[in-house]
Amino acid sequence: MKKLIILVSFTICVALWGFKNIEEHPTLAIGATAPNFNLKGVDGKMYSLKSFAKAKVLAIVFTCNHCPTAQAYEERIKKIVSDYQAKGVQVIAISPNDPVSVRLDEMGYTDLGDSYNDMKIRAKEHRFNFPYLYDGDSEEASKQYGPVATPHIFLFDQQRVLRYSGRIDDVEKPTGTPKNNDARNAIEELLANKPVTVSKTKTFGCSIKWGGKRELAQQEKLDYAKEPVNIEVIDDEGIKKLLKNDSGKLRLINVWATWCGPCVAELPDFITINHMYRLRDFEFVTISADKPNKKDKALATLTRLQASNKNYIFNSEDAYKLIELIDPKWQGALPYTLLVEPNGKVVYQKQGQINPQEMKRLIVENPSVGRYF
Numbered sequence: 001m002k003k004l005i006i007l008v009s010f011t012i013c014v015a016l017w018g019f020k021n022i023e024e025h026p027t028l029a030i031g032a033t034a035p036n037f038n039l040k041g042v043d044g045k046m047y048s049l050k051s052f053a054k055a056k057v058l059a060i061v062f063t064c065n066h067c068p069t070a071q072a073y074e075e076r077i078k079k080i081v082s083d084y085q086a087k088g089v090q091v092i093a094i095s096p097n098d099p100v101s102v103r104l105d106e107m108g109y110t111d112l113g114d115s116y117n118d119m120k121i122r123a124k125e126h127r128f129n130f131p132y133l134y135d136g137d138s139e140e141a142s143k144q145y146g147p148v149a150t151p152h153i154f155l156f157d158q159q160r161v162l163r164y165s166g167r168i169d170d171v172e173k174p175t176g177t178p179k180n181n182d183a184r185n186a187i188e189e190l191l192a193n194k195p196v197t198v199s200k201t202k203t204f205g206c207s208i209k210w211g212g213k214r215e216l217a218q219q220e221k222l223d224y225a226k227e228p229v230n231i232e233v234i235d236d237e238g239i240k241k242l243l244k245n246d247s248g249k250l251r252l253i254n255v256w257a258t259w260c261g262p263c264v265a266e267l268p269d270f271i272t273i274n275h276m277y278r279l280r281d282f283e284f285v286t287i288s289a290d291k292p293n294k295k296d297k298a299l300a301t302l303t304r305l306q307a308s309n310k311n312y313i314f315n316s317e318d319a320y321k322l323i324e325l326i327d328p329k330w331q332g333a334l335p336y337t338l339l340v341e342p343n344g345k346v347v348y349q350k351q352g353q354i355n356p357q358e359m360k361r362l363i364v365e366n367p368s369v370g371r372y373f
Helices: 002-017 068-089 116-125 140-145 182-191 210-227 234-244 259-279 291-305 319-326 354-365
Strands: 038-041 056-061 089-095 130-132 152-156 162-165 232-234 252-254 281-286 310-312 336-340 346-351
Touching: 038 162, 056 068, 056 140, 056 232, 056 234, 056 336, 068 089, 068 182, 089 336, 116 130, 130 354, 152 182, 162 182, 234 252, 234 310, 234 319, 234 336, 252 259, 252 319, 252 354, 259 281, 259 291, 281 291, 291 310, 346 354
Parallel strands: 056 089, 089 130, 232 310, 252 281, 281 310
Antiparallel strands: 038 130, 056 152, 152 162, 252 336, 336 346
16 A cells, blocks of 8 residues: 555656646756855854855755655764764755645655744754755745755865765665765765766655746645535444554544534644645544534535545434543543554544644654655
């Protein structure tokens, strides 16, 4: 199943990449001088080429938050910093992506988007030891460098002449031993004042989300609006089966009601989460605690919110029976949320509204889903 999902995701990426000849920008040629920039870092400071004038070698990595390949390389980028900083190598990272152009179905391997605020969270959580700069508003600097995918590393000598461009190495997972340490080899040669043996390689990862791709993100929203929304009646055995969870997927269950203001208010967060992860081994389910004769009202609310996931309404007016079926420890207040692994193990339960960011992190870091290909 996971191989199928990866293939589907890859096919979608390829299709989107070629949609209406979306803008491309030539990659900076070997031997070219580094274009200047003036970008804000996650520390709130502004950075330009002059900020790193003392470095013998300047490494500029175009990367981002949402891409699984980019995430897989974060620790290795940090290791390059720790291994070479004392030798005069300065590493900086630039996020070239327009955050508005990132579709939800491209965020199935992350808990964070590519906004500046999300970058600050990512850098803090993972203790980045390098400047992380935002270029998502204008993308002016990124267009001059022309990265192909995230991550894409550019290495400049002390005169800021480009000597290497391409991949960091040939392992796109967080673990494993590379056969070709292209970037490190180039750094060693530059520090030794030698010509770079391999000056250019291809790079594998997520395509750059140029501002021209906003049309794709908008089309995604229009497509969501066309998806059918249904609600089915569920009985005691049906709920027991949901909790047993033999689907092979991580299952997020939310119990709500139309008369519960906080329930309705947080449903859009759940729907966003579903759109992010539904191409993975993940499933979102709602159970309405409304009386059975309010089925049409529940459906109207779900339709308005475009909840095209699996939706149920309990077939009994006995709310206490529903409480005991869902979780005997639950005190009965709505909303109530459960995260259930494929083996039926409940790994999260919450009475009251969830923290959407916390939930995304729980989902993407669960072994059933995961951050990487």
